[in-house]
């Protein structure tokens with residue numbers, strides 16, 4: 001089985017970033033969406049990024065932010081990649097000097113291929129669960145059988161993953177990477193060290 005990468009998202013504290021990195025996370029996610037209980041400000045984000053060891057990718061998550069807001073954060077925080085988790089258009093996503101990927105929320109599977117085609121320059125597609133009125137971080141799993149087999153981009157699987165279901169998810173979906181937030185928390189925005197380690201160990205055991 002090819003290597004499956006893992007991203008621990010919704011990091012708000014330096015100690016949680018270090019736990020994720022030490023456990024072997026390939027990436028950490030910083031949420032720049034003020035309505036999220038996992039939102040970080042620029043100062044927090046800078047501290048977290050500065051503390052990380054080399055070779056851990058930093059991802060900035062945005063939800064329908066204005067171009068100016070994203071640019072301001074890019075000027076202040078060393079983010080490697082952007083995750084657009086709202087209704088951003090391909091033209092909007094292409095307008096930043098940073099690699100990006102697009103989160104799509106799976107409702108019924110129909111039209112996913114077409115939707116993915118719109119985002120030609122995305123480095124990957126993240127699939128998350130559709131919950132009306134909530135852009136992401138819902139902790140809910142979607143029906144993985146709705147994922148088309150022949151996706152044209154690397155697939156990052158998200159939505160309600162945790163240590164208990166991630167191996168089944170990998171076996172069934174064969175994603176490029178898995179992304180988790182709520183499933184490794186002890187409370188919203190605060191990671192549980194044991195759950196983070198367990199999650200990553202189980203992902204690595206799939207290789």
Ligand SMILES: O=C(O)c1ccccc1N[C@@H]1O[C@H](COP(=O)(O)O)[C@@H](O)[C@H]1O
Pocket residue numbers: 009010029031033036037038061063085126128135136137138139140158159160161179180181182183
């Ligand atoms: O984490 C959030 O608060 C969040 C807010 C708005 C959009 C996305 C958000 N998180 C992302 O949602 C998916 C799934 O999270 P979970 O594992 O189900 O809690 C993941 O990509 C998070 O990065």
